[in-house]
Amino acid sequence: MDFSQLIKGFDVVWQNLDYLAWGNYPDGPISGIALTLLMSLAAIVLATGLGIIAGIGLVVLTSWPRRILVTILAFLQAIPIIMLIFWSYFLVPVLFQIDVPAIFTVIMALALIGAAYIAYAVFAGMIAITDEQWQAAYSLGLKRQQVIVYIILPQAIRMMMPSFINQWISLIKDSSLAYIVGVAEFTFLATQVNNRVIVNPTQIFLFVIAVYFVICWSLNFAASRFIKQYQLS
Template identity: 80%
Template sequence: MDFTDFVKGFTVVWNNLDYLAWGNFPDGPISGILLTLLMSFAAIIFATLLGIISGIGLTILTGWSRRILVVILGFLRAIPVIMLIFWAYFLLPVLFNIDVPAIATVIIALGLIGAAYIAYAVYAGMKAITKDQWQAAYSLGLSKQQVIFYIILPQAIHMMMPSFVNQWVSLIKDSSLAYIVGVAEFTFLATQVNNRSMVYPTEIFLFVIVVYFIICWMLNFAVSRFTSNSKI
């Protein structure tokens, strides 16, 4: 491949840039990069909230309730993401007897697996807080819930933020697996563009790599700036 062909390949990307960015919107549903961002953001919010709740559960629960939670989280961490997306897509409509959109099943699947990893990050952060802080908080007359939410949990989240970012980045990348249930996210549309041209796969998927890199780098940069400026 000479330089001229290489440039022509990126011309194909440029000519389809609008389609890759948001699909046929507003004349059709949102897709492409915009859909990837929306799905990833929704999955990150869902995974983080559920993960924090589960992490607190690992810390304070005992007996059978904790064992059940450990088994559920272990199961979610053990199965491949693509299999959970597949199961959610076909099982949720059967279980709830409703038509669950494919995008919703992907968000739920990504959120569940992300929550399992975030839960153990929160648990590790909370366990790292010294017992002296727990005892000092109790001596001030605070309830267990107040100690967790006002003293222990903020410190744990701040310490484990790098682990959070790693999991958020994984969720963004794993959103590309939505193609198995026909969701027209970024890589799905890039594959369509490649199938139409058939001669510039290197340039098209190099563009995909660059876009994912920029998204993940911007997320990491934003969180780094936020954590460096925040004080607990």
């Protein structure tokens, strides 16, 4: 295949661009790139919130509550995301007799595993703060919760923001695993298009790579700019 044929092969992408972008919306449920972005955003927000809470827990908890938290985080770090999605979707309805939406399953699986990694990033940032800052805050009459929320945690998050960004990007890429429970995200629709036209798979999946690159690069760029402005302010 020469270069001109490669470029011409992208016609199949342009012809199906609307479908790849948002599926059959508004005549059907939103899917494609739009669904990937929505799931990723929801997972990022949940993972960050849960990760910060768990990271604080690693610092303040002691004895058996801390051991339980460490065990849960270790389990989430050890299990592959695809297995957590699979078992959550197929096993939870059997155990609890409830219907679990596939999209919700994917978001929660991504958020829980992302939170486990963010928790240790927050923990590392918090214990890196010198004891003098803790003692100075206590000498001002602040309670432990106030010291953490207003003094220690903001500094820890600032230091660990690059780790946050890396984890957010991983969550975006891992959202493609939603195919295992039939969620019609971007790669799922790209595979559908490829199976339907049975030609030019190279162009279709090059387009998939390009879209994920643009999404992840944009997030990295925006977050990096925000960090620079935040550090200068």
